[in-house]
Amino acid sequence: MINEYYKGLTNKKSQIREMYMYGLKRKKEIGEENVFDYSLGNPSVDAPKEFNDSIKRLLDTTKSLELHGYSPNLGNDHMRECVAQSLKRRFNLPYTKDCIFPSSGAAGALAHAIRAVTTPGDEVITFAPYFPEYNHYVGGTGAILKVVPADTKTFQINFDEFEKLITEKTMAVLINTPNNPSGVVYNTECIKRLAQILLESEAKYSHPIYLISDEPYREIVFKGVDNPCVSSFYDNTLMCYSFSKSLSIPGERIGYVAVNPKCPDHKLLVEIMAQISRGIGHNCPTSLIQLATADCIDLTSDLAVYETNMNILYDKLVSLGFEVVRPGGTFYIFPKCLEEDSQHFCEVAKSLDLLLVPSDTFGVKGYFRIAYCVTTDFVKRSLPKFEELARLYNK
């Protein structure tokens, strides 16, 4: 019979996507320049020239059967080696290619990592605010997602609430730093304490608890921000990475899981992820894109615009009386609404052609997300809209 679980999902549309679709329609009505669409987390800067050049060079210099042929189940060896060497240089951990599993972006990395370390019925803990697709990555495996309420003062981890949720069934903890939607980077103190609690819980329950660290915004961290490498603090860490944001290539579906080399089961976990890929028929990321990404392993797009935009928006929001935590990275900021109902607040903003995403979808009430992956000119032109919005609440 038609699968009812997935049929049910077809009716649950993403709120982010719906706002974006509304924006496309509205732009046709009143002109592109008059709609301030801050809904979608799509990079706004070009891929580095070297990425396209590398693809062309591969096409010109590699034999067709080799270039376009099957990758091994575990991914292209050269790609895995390049990722391992890069991580080793940067984070001073002894990564080898046996730790690396190339994936379809961070999404594929997360879904594989979660499936590898859980059995249906197991519990996975994450922290609000969180990326709503986590519900699907966890739900698809049959594991249960439990959400720790947000510490809205800092958007660091709310440890008291976290400790209450850990049980014998907790097999994985899922964090996202730098964080979508808050823009906050978990600081060294936060990661240290998290690692300590996980170690104690592993001892208490006598089984591993894997830390799945979702890090697609790792290269977008602002000046002076404490940005610890999560894997350095906890051996059983599965780092999930994507080149979508760093190289501005989200459609090319490329990322990886890097299992901490100090995790006793790192090789087995990578082999298990290859079996998961085999079962869903995905097998591997595209050969051409694996090789081109390997060529650009330490490059990024010009990401400076995101910090510029953040500073302008943060200052303006503060001056208008918004409560807001200053982002340490990403291209998101997550202010408190000027009323309790974030859905209604975003409807009011929408009536001004300012498209924001209500926070409910991220597991927090009363906030909204601005995705400032746009041009700085766009940000500046949008400021009167924020003023207008604030005025409506400060009559």
Added chain:
Amino acid sequence: MINEYYKGLTNKKSQIREMYMYGLKRKKEIGEENVFDYSLGNPSVDAPKEFNDSIKRLLDTTKSLELHGYSPNLGNDHMRECVAQSLKRRFNLPYTKDCIFPSSGAAGALAHAIRAVTTPGDEVITFAPYFPEYNHYVGGTGAILKVVPADTKTFQINFDEFEKLITEKTMAVLINTPNNPSGVVYNTECIKRLAQILLESEAKYSHPIYLISDEPYREIVFKGVDNPCVSSFYDNTLMCYSFSKSLSIPGERIGYVAVNPKCPDHKLLVEIMAQISRGIGHNCPTSLIQLATADCIDLTSDLAVYETNMNILYDKLVSLGFEVVRPGGTFYIFPKCLEEDSQHFCEVAKSLDLLLVPSDTFGVKGYFRIAYCVTTDFVKRSLPKFEELARLYNK
């Protein structure tokens, strides 16, 4: 806990892959030209020049954010439209883009199609000989694969045995034509009878039974062979296609599911497949490859070598006394061994540096597969090895 189902799979190595790995090792020992490796079904002709040219043109003429940006969940609209129009032209069925779901090759297409139309515990029927990865595509969904024994006289469908296996729990039937490993193309009479039985069974059990038709070898059909379009005969057909063989790009992971436009649920099934992709974090095939494939939608590599190779091998095998059904397509031939034990027979061949795959892995005993996706020179040079092998059994 570490997922035991997938952990178990890491120990079940593919026999095809193991033979291939042995071949690589052996070539280093005695020289590449002295090992006759017929194990792997990898295309042996280059991708058409137009495919690489299209990628370069896309890189030169499309804006980075558009080219490398996210595809919609359902896949790139242009790609879907091109596939639909091509199928409409060729098979005279009213395909629209709503019928098309771009996938990671036929593997992704099959895994998604099976998951969309089954619930754990449902039964899926397939026919020996069959591609061993079907076990994983079905097993991963929680459905149960039931295998109809082969009709070894013709390698068409064994209908008497098929009818015995249909039950109330049968939700899908999975066929592969042209067939890997037999090389046989199911003829019009066979497809008509299959459709008739499925219609009667749908009526009897009052639920749809979907026909999942695995067709990656559709463009490799030899002169004069009856090659019916399966979808024309049965409305509830999900055609699973790959460009891996037709364009010689297996590593680029691109194919599609085309749900028959006459299937009442075609639009819903495509939307369900997008939700399945979302859950595993795969989302979509690579944007660049979707677009380049759309440009080459009606092209193929120069596939003539496969028929040339088939004719040489078939004639030689017959002259040596092998029982063998003449392939109608693909790049496989599936002769009967000269002893009952196909594992042992292939070990004997291996001792002559002739690498064949025993049939057990395909659900049939006593046969072997030759994958003749090699140069014609290679085939000719290998003939003395087949003579030597036959001599060992005809002393």
